[in-house]
Amino acid sequence: MSDPIYTEIIIDEAKNAHNVGTIENPDISQHDANPMCGDDITLQMRINNNEISDIKWHGDGCTICKACTSVLTQMVKGQNIEFAKNLKKEEILSELGLQHLIKQSPVRIKCALLSLKALKLGLYSYLAKKIENSSSVDSLKEDASKLY
Amino acid sequence: MKEKGAKLEYIGVDDNGELLLDQLDSYLETGKVKLVAFSQMSNVLGTITNTEEIINKCKKSGVKTLIDGAQSVPHMKVDLEKLDCDFFAFSAHKMLGPTGVGVLWVRKNVLETMDPFHGGGDMIREVHKYETTWNDLPYKFEAGTPSIADVIGFGAAIDYITTIGMDTIRNHEIDLTKYALEKMSQVKGITIYGVKDVLKRGGVISFNFHDVHPHDVATIVDREGISIRSGHHCAQVLMERLEVAATNRASFYIYNTKEDVDKLIKSLEKVAELYKL
Numbered sequence: 001m002s003d004p005i006y007t008e009i010i011i012d013e014a015k016n017a018h019n020v021g022t023i024e025n026p027d028i029s030q031h032d033a034n035p036m037c038g039d040d041i042t043l044q045m046r047i048n049n050n051e052i053s054d055i056k057w058h059g060d061g062c063t064i065c066k067a068c069t070s071v072l073t074q075m076v077k078g079q080n081i082e083f084a085k086n087l088k089k090e091e092i093l094s095e096l097g098l099q100h101l102i103k104q105s106p107v108r109i110k111c112a113l114l115s116l117k118a119l120k121l122g123l124y125s126y127l128a129k130k131i132e133n134s135s136s137v138d139s140l141k142e143d144a145s146k147l148y
Numbered sequence: 149m150k151e152k153g154a155k156l157e158y159i160g161v162d163d164n165g166e167l168l169l170d171q172l173d174s175y176l177e178t179g180k181v182k183l184v185a186f187s188q189m190s191n192v193l194g195t196i197t198n199t200e201e202i203i204n205k206c207k208k209s210g211v212k213t214l215i216d217g218a219q220s221v222p223h224m225k226v227d228l229e230k231l232d233c234d235f236f237a238f239s240a241h242k243m244l245g246p247t248g249v250g251v252l253w254v255r256k257n258v259l260e261t262m263d264p265f266h267g268g269g270d271m272i273r274e275v276h277k278y279e280t281t282w283n284d285l286p287y288k289f290e291a292g293t294p295s296i297a298d299v300i301g302f303g304a305a306i307d308y309i310t311t312i313g314m315d316t317i318r319n320h321e322i323d324l325t326k327y328a329l330e331k332m333s334q335v336k337g338i339t340i341y342g343v344k345d346v347l348k349r350g351g352v353i354s355f356n357f358h359d360v361h362p363h364d365v366a367t368i369v370d371r372e373g374i375s376i377r378s379g380h381h382c383a384q385v386l387m388e389r390l391e392v393a394a395t396n397r398a399s400f401y402i403y404n405t406k407e408d409v410d411k412l413i414k415s416l417e418k419v420a421e422l423y424k425l
């Protein structure tokens with residue numbers, strides 16, 4: 001039986017992660033970490049006309065964290081902010097067949113969703129600065145805090 | 149610490165994780181040290197600290213000592229009378245007892261100089277409108293309703309392991325650790341941390357396997373039936389010194405066998421297979 005987490009896809013995705021690097025003078029730079037396990041990443045984005053025209057990430061983490069971050073960056077690159085704002089954890093997890101982590105592994109789910117949390121918090125900071133009434137984007141912050 | 153204006157300094161360790169006691173001498177020479185706190189056995193590397201030497205040095209300088217015995221007490225004979233330290237702490241959950249209960253032993257003449265840190269039933273002798281006096285030791289420090297069931301459970305755990313015998317436990321772990329160190333050091337791509345001499349370490353082995361993140365290693369071997377700990381082991385400062393983000397840690401107790409060690413090594417092969425190492 002093949003391993004439910006460590007499939008070839010996930011291990012390859014982590015080993016050859018996409019969008020690794022830094023962006024000079026990014027519009028969004030969001031760092032986040034899971035203190036208990038040491039996953040530690042920074043997501044950077046460039047926004048043009050409400051579109052995430054570039055996204056890069058760097059940091060250290062386990063295979064699950066790296067693979068999910070890589071997939072997330074590919075999913076949102078070139079998309080508009082609205083798409084990224086509404087991205088659900090199930091969408092990230094299902095890309096890698098990791099939906100079962102939600103119920104079966106409360107510990108490793110944090111590794112999988114760290115980058116989504118950073119994305120939501122980064123977008124929140126960016127949008128809250130842009131508009132006068134920040135309460136309209138408060139739901140993003142709430143979303144991020146409820147991920148795990 | 150900030151409130152009292154106290155300054156925290158560290159005694160460094162060598163590459164094997166053994167304390168550099170020359171540094172302790174330099175600190176003691178300043179005459180400014182109030183308390184030396186250290187672990188009798190490292191929870192990460194298993195290193196057994198030369199406790200007697202440190203206490204003797206501190207006593208000569210009139211400095212109090214606090215020992216974390218959470219790892220040593222369950223695994224080896226500890227004689228507080230002989231050690232003659234000032235504070236000694238250990239925990240039930242590391243010695244087959246219940247969670248949330250432990251012991252902080254304090255030398256009586258030190259306790260007598262201390263005020264209660266917690267208010268509640270049992271810790272008072274007399275209460276008046278504007279004046280309160282404290283009860284005798286140890287009640288002065290045992291405010292409120294204690295966790296009675298847990299303390300009784302802790303007592304049963306202590307009885308159980310002392311019946312087996314602390315020397316028996318220690319010898320069993322020496323045997324297992326020796327076997328594991330020999331076998332594990334033959335595994336390709338493994339890095340083992342800590343001193344090699346089994347008499348200087350307890351029954352834990354911290355290691356890394358190739359460049360696979362410890363959380364991934366732990367998850368995979370878990371499914372093969374082996375539970376190990378992975379992460380920074382609440383010792384981030386030591387992780388920094390070892391220049392690693394985290395380690396895997398296999399730990400042994402009275403119920404473990406050489407077959408368990410073999411199984412761990414076999415499960416590392418599974419990691420190698422998945423990662424094509």
